[in-house]
Amino acid sequence: MSVATEHALATIASILDKPESVKGDERAAAPAAGGSAKKNVATVVPFDQADGYTKVxxxxxxxxxxxxxxxxxxxxxxxxxxxxxxxxxxxxxxxSAEAAIKMVDTRAHExxxxxxxxxxxxxxxxxxRR
Incomplete structure (x- = not known):
């Protein structure tokens, strides 16, 4: 691996380790880059409130x-x-509203x-992984 590649990867890794605040919908689960995002993925939302349900x-x-x-x-x-x-x-x-919420949650979890x-x-x- 070249020195330039190593420096680029080190820079990216250092960015990934820093917490980040994200603005957005209060119902959105917007995980910080440095924190554990899995705790925000499973959200219970009434199906009548599915319109505008957002995950980042x-x-x-x-x-x-x-x-x-x-x-x-x-x-x-x-x-x-x-x-x-x-x-x-x-x-x-x-x-359906249920399927839409499930799709948003699944995509965010993945x-x-x-x-x-x-x-x-x-x-x-x-x-x-290869």
Missing amino acids: GPGPISAIRFRWTARRGEDGYYVDETVGPTSIAVSSGPM AVDRFELLKSEMIGKGPA
Whole structure:
């Protein structure tokens, strides 16, 4: 590995270890980059409040952070997935309110798992998956 690559990885790892505050919807579980995000993933939300239900994925840079938002459409609920604050949403649906909440929670949980694995590999605390 080159010196430049090692420096880049060290910089990324140091960013990932710093806590971060994220602004957003009070119902959103926005984990800090340095903390345990899994405690925020399972949320009980009444199905009549599914419209606007939001989860934000982990990560040190808002421009590449995923966000999942449930919204009510004419024929059911949809989940909009965006990357960063300015991307165009990719929508899934229509589905029930229960399915929309479950999809948001599942996607957020999977993102936390992938982020924690990547973080462990980058700072040398876990084996690289191949």
